[in-house]
Amino acid sequence: MWEKLANIDNRILYLLVALCLVIPIVKPIGMPISINEDLTVPFYDFIESLSEGDIVLFDISYSASNDTELTPMVKAVMEHCAKKGVKIIVAGQWESGLYFTKSIIEEKAEELGLIYGEDWVNIGFKAGGTATWRLMKTKFWEGAMGRDINDVPFEDLPLMHRVQRLDADTFAAIICFTSGSPGDGTWITYFPEIPLLTGQVAVQVASRMRYLQTGQMKGLLAGMRGAAEYEQLIGHLDVATKLMDAQTLAHLLVIFFIVLGNIGYVAGRRRNA
């Protein structure tokens, strides 16, 4: 009888996963979320330490598949920067990421009352990989083709007059929201002098912890939990906080089935012994 626990039909598993994900979204539980002192707090403190008028670069290096985890981070960090009066240059290493998030960022900027061209600019995707970014290091306008995502010349955007080089004198930080490559590797390798903050999908966090420990990253937001924690820190609970209940139940379900599977496995082994 116990051995059957090691061989439950996949359809039952899938149904339970679906229920665990859907029910908390429809009817949230509202579990309290603590703030990770090693990951989220340094990120928040770094943004807090910036002065009004400082410029940060948002690197959108993900696609629609990672929307749930990373877009809430983008919005929360954007809100924090806006509160501090920090100027934002949106760029990206993934063409699909910038195209997909363009309207989301525009809506958020409008909600925050940011003025395009003065408080923030979206320069769009630029082809050419790391060579393009390295060219921007010394000649930002030339590397970025001198035009923003809507084909507006940089000359017409007052904020861009302050951005002539991609260096530590111009940018107070690079904030890279990434789900793969190219991503934070570009900044770690070619721009070590500019402080780097990252928002990572949960599966990447383990491979990025070493950069945090060495100081190559000043802060790291880990998956949807990181976004939810950040929403708490800035005092604006949004979509990531709401989705944490679903993630909690899904994790508990995985653990439950791992335990169940092992009970069945041990029972089967004893019987065969």
Next chain:
Amino acid sequence: MRQQVPSILTTVMAIIMFLVIMLQPLQDMGAEASINRWFQMLGTVALFMGIWNLTRTHLTIIKKRRMNWIFSVWLLVVMYGYMLLGMIQGNESTVYRWFYDALIVPISSTMFAMVAFYIVSGAYRAFRVRNVEAAIMMVCAVWVMLANVPVGDLIWSPEGWLGGMQGIANWLAKVPNSAVSRAISVGTFFGAMSTQLRIFLGIERRHLGMGA
């Protein structure tokens, strides 16, 4: 000739790049910026080469009526259709935007979301305590999973001894995980460096269709 010229070009470019990065006077002359500009243009040209290559490969499949050739037809129709739509109407047009927002975004989100189901099934069937190593891995995995959700804080609060579940999960990620991760990276980079050196010196020529 078709094999020797690329080999010579690779070696010459490697020497130039090495000198440009290592010698400050060349940097002051803006040599790196010029080279990066060239790379940027080549990157754009590579996009067209990708399209050309994809077209050629799939046309061959269609001509020879290979298995699932109809999918190749579909790929070419979608690729060129969407490309033409963007060129004619612009990538901010309603129709172009609709294809992206109503098809690509939900499809790619759905594909990624489906992983959750397979992860549960995979974890349930594969995570077996067969030996001590598997047991350690399972305990760590369960610990990290619990620490990453609010229920972990309820079991053992971060304000508690050793920083609670989260404190220990952070330690696992920062110390043993980072140590192993770095070791793998160092090994990978040594391998990559030696391969680069072999290509630069013209020793490794298999990518040009020649023997090593």
